[in-house]
Amino acid sequence: MEADGHWLTFLVLMLPFAGAAIAPVLVRFSGHNAAWLLALIPAFMFYHFTGFLGPVADGETVVAGYSWIPSLDVDFSWYIDGLSLTFALLISGIGALIVLYAGGYLKGHAHLGRFFSFILMFMGAMQGLVLADGFLTLFVFWELTSITSFLLIGFDHAREASRRAALQALIVTGLGGLSLLAGLLLIWNMTGLGSMSALLEAESALREAPLYLAALLLVLGGAFTKSAQFPFHFWLPNAMEAPTPVSAYLHSATMVKAGVYLVMRLNPVMGDTVAWETILPIFGGTTLIVGTLLAVRQTDLKLMLAYTTVASLGLLVMLTGFGSEKAAEAAVLYLVAHSMFKGALFMVAGGIDHEAGTRDITRLGGIGRAMPITFAAAVLAAISMGGLPPFFGFLAKEEIYAGLWQGGGWSGLMTLVAIVGNALMFAIGFAVALKPFTGPEVETPKHAHEGPVLLWLGPLVLGVAGLLTALASTLSHRFITNPMASAVVGEPVEVYISVVPHVGLPLALSVITIVLGVLAYLMLARGREAMAATLKAIGWGPDQGFDQAVRGSVRFSSVVTGIVQNGRLDYYMTATFVALALALFVPMILFGELPAVPAFPDLRFYEWIVLAIAFIGLGAVLYARDRLTAIVSLGIQGFAVALLFMLLGAPDLSFTQFMVETLSVVILALVMTRLRLSQADHRPTGEKAVDITIAAACGAALGLMLLRVTQVPFDDTLSVFFAEYSRAIAHGRNIVNVIIVDFRGLDTLGEIAVVMIAGLAILALVRIRAGKPIAAPKGEG
Known part of the structure; x- marks a missing residue:
């Protein structure tokens, strides 16, 4: 359907960027209270997109936009269906809470205005990414998320760790973006379709294309780096060097899900193949296990949550690539649930750090009485993360097991992977939610107390939302999960799961997961020691490999620079003219484009005179005894050409040639007389022979090319x-x-x-x- 009043949607897409421009001014005049005003921007965006819930739930899609580059048939267009609409609501809804949270967390920070500007720019980039219809629009916003996340991760730029993390994220996701660009261009070339809406209508056209596998690998290169799939997972935990509002927003609900969004978006046209249903489950399952095991090793609350985010992204990729309708439904449910509970837990971790002065779980305990609201928000989010009823996470976990167990040959292995991963995430979630708040009170660097409303409002709202969306599952399915799952599968889908437990294998597997999760929670300290010993024994890892790759590239560039930029002008000149000769000669020889031998022209007497002047000048240059004479003699060639222009009826061109030649000779002579150079050329005969050969080759190549050009029919x-x-x-x-x-x-x-x-x-x-x-x-x- 063509959107009515699509100018408003365009305004909503541009609104965050306008907010980014005025944020520093607002902060200058109203301090951290500017958060309340700036939060109105994502709140209005959220309100605007709720207007699409009804039409999209009824099976409609919205395609609208404006012509961008008409000559290339490129439009700035957006495509709204169940998938993009759900992401838009998550980005704007959670974004409003994050802006408020940042106002409390960074209260008094000298660069709060700059932070708001960065976070709003990122919000606009992410919103544009998930709504983009055209491939070029998608890529522009994709790269803009990488750039703005670089600014946010490196916000505390005075710290070396922040700078390293920001650079690492930019390099990894930036290289992935180039891979994605190549994949999109290949798809565009193979299908002739440059928009998602047109590609989705083509159905199997892409799967049947001859270079489908190459396009798949290139697109997955972009998706896997963005969504931190193994072995590209290392950048996400390092990005926890960013302020907690960044972690809560970018690394739980938005940026890291961009790759998952892309995989889900392309599932109808790239899925249902052996390659798709092999690559995605393998990498997704591996990421799930690696992420949860590394989370067990951590004692920093944010790092524990970061590694479980890596694991959750792996679970989403595994489910999307599994190939069954139920698995796709489970991916949709889990994505929504994860955005709510993980965003809440990150904000809880930041609140603890802000009010207690530490995020180290071994130095925390008994602060629940001092921070009761934060404690309540943490428990609500942990229950959903653990997959317990009556929260939305429970619905997701039940559907995960239903989808995996009903699959094909991978079902047994993938179900086992999901059970282990979910059990460990259960343990980590409750460790974050319970250990800092319960048990005997531990002395912390700061006297713990409940933070201001801006710090606990966001996590409490998200925790309650995880409960309400599950209790109102009928409405949630109609307006959110059904349209989203239908977009992922590529055909209408109905999700029926509710908070009422259904006796069967999925429920039994959930019980097993909970039991294993409780055991893992009780043995978390020993598990942490075991993982620390294991990682120490392994030693090398992708994070260390990244540093080695960077150092290696710097050394390699130094070596190359030492060779090609060694400070010798004669080397540069030689290389340039050799390259020129090869660039002209090789194509003409390889492609049979050498000119035919021309007939000798019938020259008039004055043309013979001009030609003789040119040859005299050439001889004067070659036999000059000093450099100055050679330079002056060079002008004879140009004057001869200028005479030809005049005789052939081009006085303007002739005058220009005379001026250029005169000025060139004068300036060269002036410069040469002021430089400390020997008057004559004293090079050995061997060097002269090499230079003569190169010069002759360049001259011959240029002459042959000009002859070939003149033999082509004139257009x-x-x-x-x-x-x-x-x-x-x-x-x-x-x-x-x-x-x-x-x-x-x-x-x-x-x-x-x-x-x-x-x-x-x-x-x-x-x-x-x-x-x-x-x-x-x-x-x-």
């Missing part, structure tokens, strides 16, 4: 165009002048800039006093 399209429109459009009678000044005015401006820069460089050389050495940079020889 007078441009000549006719300029002759016809120079007077009509540019109001000029001199066609040459009109071309230079109007039709290619920017090119002329660039040439003028080049001449100006060259002139400044020459002036600097001329002003060097004779005998005065040029100072080398400090620290260099």
Whole structure:
């Protein structure tokens, strides 16, 4: 359906960027209270997108936009269905809570305005990503999320760890973005379709394309790096160096789910193949197990949650690629549940750190009485994370087991992987929610007390939302999970799971998971020691490998730079002219484009005279005894060409050639006389022979190319165009002048800039006093 009043949706997409522009000003005048005003931006976005719930639930889709690059058939367009709408609601709804939370968490921070600006820019980028219809629009917003997340992760830029984490995230996700771009361009080329809506309508066109596997691998390269799939998982926990509002938003509900969104979006057109149903479950299942085991090792609350986020992303990828309708439904349910409970728990961890002064779980205990609201929010979120009724996480876990067990050959193994992963996440979730708040009171760096409303409002709302969405599962399914699952599967889907337990194998597997989770919770300290010993024994890991890769690339670039940028001008000149000769000769030889031998022209007597002048000048250059004579002799060649232009009826061009040659000779002579160079060329004969050979090759290559060009039939399209429109459009009678000044005015401006820069460089050389050495940079020889 074409959106009515689609200008409003465009305004909503641009609204976060406008908010980013005014955020520093608002903070300057109202301090952290600006959070209440800035939160109205995502709140309005959330309200706007709720207006699409009814039509989308009825099976409609919204496609609208504006022409962006008409010549390439590229539009700035958006596509709203159950999948993109759910993401839009999560991004804007949780975004409003995060803006409020940041106002309390960073109260008094010197750069609070800048933080709000960054977070709103990221919000706009993420919103544009999930709603993008055109491939180019998707890629632009995809990369914008990488750039804005770099700014957010490195917000505390004075700390080396923050800078490293930001750079690492940018490199990993940036390389993945290039992979995605290649994949999208390949899909565009194979199918001729440049938008998601058109691709989804084509159904099996992509699966049947000859380069489907290459496109799949390239697209998954972008998705796996963005969603931190093994072995690219290491950047996400390191990104916990960012302030907690960033962790709660980017790394639980938004950015890290961009890859999952892409996989879900392409499931109808790239799924249902052996490659899809093999790669995704293997990498997703591996990420699930690796993430949960690494979470057991941690004592920092944010790192514990970060590694379980990695695990959850692996679970989502595994479910999406599993190939059954039930598994896709489970992925949808779990994605919504995870966004709520993980966002809440991250904010709880930040609240504990803010009010108690530490996130180390071994240094926390008994603060529940001092922070009762935060404790309540933590318990609500942990119950959902643990998959206990009557929370939305319970619905997700039941559907996970129903979807995996009903699958094909992978069902047994994937079900076992899910049980182990969910049990460990159960233990971590309750460890974060219970251990800091229960037990004997432990002395903390700061006297623990309940934080201001901005710190506990967000986690409490998300914790309660996890309960209400489950209790009202009929409404949740109608407006959220049914449309979203239908978009992921590619056909209408009905989700029926409710909070009422249904006796069967999924319930039995849930009970087993809970029992294993309780045992893991009770043995968490011993498990932590065991994992620490195991990781120490293994030693090397992807995070260390990243540092080694960076150091290796720096060393390699230093070696290459030492070879190709060694400070010898003669080496640069030689390499340039060798490359020129090869670039001209090789294609002509390989593709049989050498020119035919031309007939000798019937020259008039004055043309013979000009030709003789040119040869005399050439001989003067070759046999000159000193450099100055050679330079002056070079001008003879240019004057001979200028005479030809004049004789052939091009006085303007001839005058220009005379001026250029005269100035070139004068400037070169002036510069050469001011440089400390020997008057004559004293190079050995061998070096001269090499240079003569290269020069002859370049001359021959250029001559052959010009001959070949003149033998091609003349296309007078441009000549006719300029002759016809120079007077009509540019109001000029001199066609040459009109071309230079109007039709290619920017090119002329660039040439003028080049001449100006060259002139400044020459002036600097001329002003060097004779005998005065040029100072080398400090620290260099």
